Amino acid sequence: MTSTTSTTTAIRLAGRASHLPPSATAALDARAKQLIADGVDVINLTSGEPAFPTVEPAARAALAAIAEDFTKYTPAAGIPALRTAVAAYLNRHHTRYESGDVVITAGAKQALHHAFTVLLEPGDEVLVPAPYWVSYPHMVTLVGGVPVEVRPTPGSGLKITPELVRRAITPNTRVLLLNSPANPSGVVYTHDELAALAAVAAEHDLTVISDEICDHWVYGTSFTSVASLGPDVAARTLTIGGMSKTFAMTGWRIGWIAAPAHVAKAVAAVQSHTASAPSSVSQRAALGALTADLDEELSRRRTALDERRQAVLQRLDKVPGVRVDGDARGAFFVFADVSGTYGLTAGDRTIGSAADFAELLLARADVAVVPGTDFAAPDHVRISYTVPPDRLAVALDRLSHFVTDLTVPGP
Ligand SMILES: Cc1ncc(COP(=O)(O)O)c(C=O)c1O
Known part of the structure; x- marks a missing residue:
């Protein structure tokens, strides 16, 4: 019997669909989730949703x-x-x-x-x-x-x-x-x-x-x-x-x-x-x-996210080569320019873009962030601070050590 997949080339997609790339944000999120499912202790800072339960x-x-x-x-x-x-x-x-x-x-x-x-x-x-x-x-x-x-x-x-x-x-x-x-x-x-x-x-x-x-x-x-x-x-x-x-x-x-x-x-x-x-x-x-009447509950949630936001800002302020851009006063993201790490190496890899930074951070420090490539910001990474504070603290430790452990390539 002919499989359906082997015959799909007979179907020509319209240009609007064939040129539509899948979301890179979703792809990275999926990779982080797969690693977690495989038992790796990845902390996922790629999420585009608050990690609270649906309001009751x-x-x-x-x-x-x-x-x-x-x-x-x-x-x-x-x-x-x-x-x-x-x-x-x-x-x-x-x-x-x-x-x-x-x-x-x-x-x-x-x-x-x-x-x-x-x-x-x-x-x-x-x-x-x-x-x-x-x-x-x-x-x-x-x-x-x-x-x-x-x-x-x-x-x-x-x-x-x-x-x-x-x-x-x-x-x-x-x-x-x-x-x-x-x-x-x-x-x-x-x-x-x-x-x-x-x-x-x-x-x-x-x-x-x-x-x-x-x-x-x-x-x-x-x-x-x-x-x-x-x-x-x-x-x-x-x-x-x-x-x-x-x-x-x-x-x-x-x-x-x-x-x-x-x-x-x-x-x-x-x-x-x-x-x-x-x-x-x-x-x-x-x-x-x-x-x-959810005012109190929603305001509690906002305070909780604000505390996490401030923890990220305070910590990143001390990480060399990583600079928060914009006022970071909204949503649940900090957007950081990582171009200060370009030219540094982790193992045999040299960082030349935010995509490299995100890939190496995941591979070597088990922290997932989204590179700004698809956001038209190739020097930035998006850090989502929706995870619980104890996990966020560990993620920030890992990120900080990852950057301070980067080395200048030898001659
Ligand atoms: C800026 C922005 N607009 C719209 C949406 C879509 O939200 P919804 O879940 O309501 O479709 C998102 C979701 O990530 C978003 O970040």
């Missing part, structure tokens, strides 16, 4: 939904009560969303995909601040758009400026993508910085997509929602968010778009033809979480 009211609401057989298709835009709850949740940040402006999606990832689908014509350009979350450029190209990198000036704290945006604008520019708190850099834009960027978008009639999935995870500073900057800004902004990061619900796959109602309507139409709707049970879980 969400789990309870999901069980109730199953018990009630709330297991059928829902309206394409999501159940009305959840759309209302999300609008209220967003409006904590001084936006003015109504239920009809919100579409519930299968995670923020799908929300972004829908956003690009409804906005872009082939060849339309999307300004993507670098370093960027690995999926953004691929999402843009998947629907025929063109991602255009906007790179911060070195030494400027990994933030883009209005001037850099203006320089990147062409007659084809359609969207300015913003992401604060940012993955992978952990930077948080201030109110005034966002207002200045939104003003450039207005000058050039650009639509803003603001990915605010990590809105809860800010430390010692405040979060600004772009759509709160005024009705004119809200009128050109799509706000993306979800349950994954704040409520530790990555596996439940609930996110959203909030946007002017005609945009929300178009998004709901796309969703109705591509996914029908997100999982009914997960929507009820999200509703359970958003309508419970």
Whole structure:
């Protein structure tokens, strides 16, 4: 019998799929997990999710939904009560969303995909601040758009400026993508910085997509929602968010778009033809979480992550050749420039890139971090501080020893 795999070459993939590389972040995470499964004591600092359990009211609401057989298709835009709850949740940040402006999606990832689908014509350009979350450029190209990198000036704290945006604008520019708190850099834009960027978008009639999935995870500073900057800004902004990061619900796959109602309507139409709707049970879980009083629990979790963040910053400050870049005040990542270790060797290998650094750190010190290669930051590594404090301390010891044990190559 002919195996299925031996005949797959007969199927020609479309260009958009054949040029789509798998996520390197996921690949490294998978390698670290495989080593752990093989019994190696690897400490995995690659994770893109908080290591807390799903908040309890969400789990309870999901069980109730199953018990009630709330297991059928829902309206394409999501159940009305959840759309209302999300609008209220967003409006904590001084936006003015109504239920009809919100579409519930299968995670923020799908929300972004829908956003690009409804906005872009082939060849339309999307300004993507670098370093960027690995999926953004691929999402843009998947629907025929063109991602255009906007790179911060070195030494400027990994933030883009209005001037850099203006320089990147062409007659084809359609969207300015913003992401604060940012993955992978952990930077948080201030109110005034966002207002200045939104003003450039207005000058050039650009639509803003603001990915605010990590809105809860800010430390010692405040979060600004772009759509709160005024009705004119809200009128050109799509706000993306979800349950994954704040409520530790990555596996439940609930996110959203909030946007002017005609945009929300178009998004709901796309969703109705591509996914029908997100999982009914997960929507009820999200509703359970958003309508419970979780302020204290979420604030405890934020304090816990802040303590870990500070432990990383204090320790890295003493590691030669490793320099934290950006303010590191958001998400759960510290982004470190490791180019100060280039030219040093570990065994018979010389470090020449952050990818080498990450590979050798895993191989020789059993610590996994993500090299910035796919984030358009080849000299940086992303260190996720979501692991428990005792494990984080061991990881930092290992990283520190790994770097101090690097040697200058002989003549
Ligand atoms: C910046 C950013 N946006 C969106 C997402 C997608 O989140 P979700 O799990 O809601 O799809 C992630 C997840 O890693 C992210 O880091």
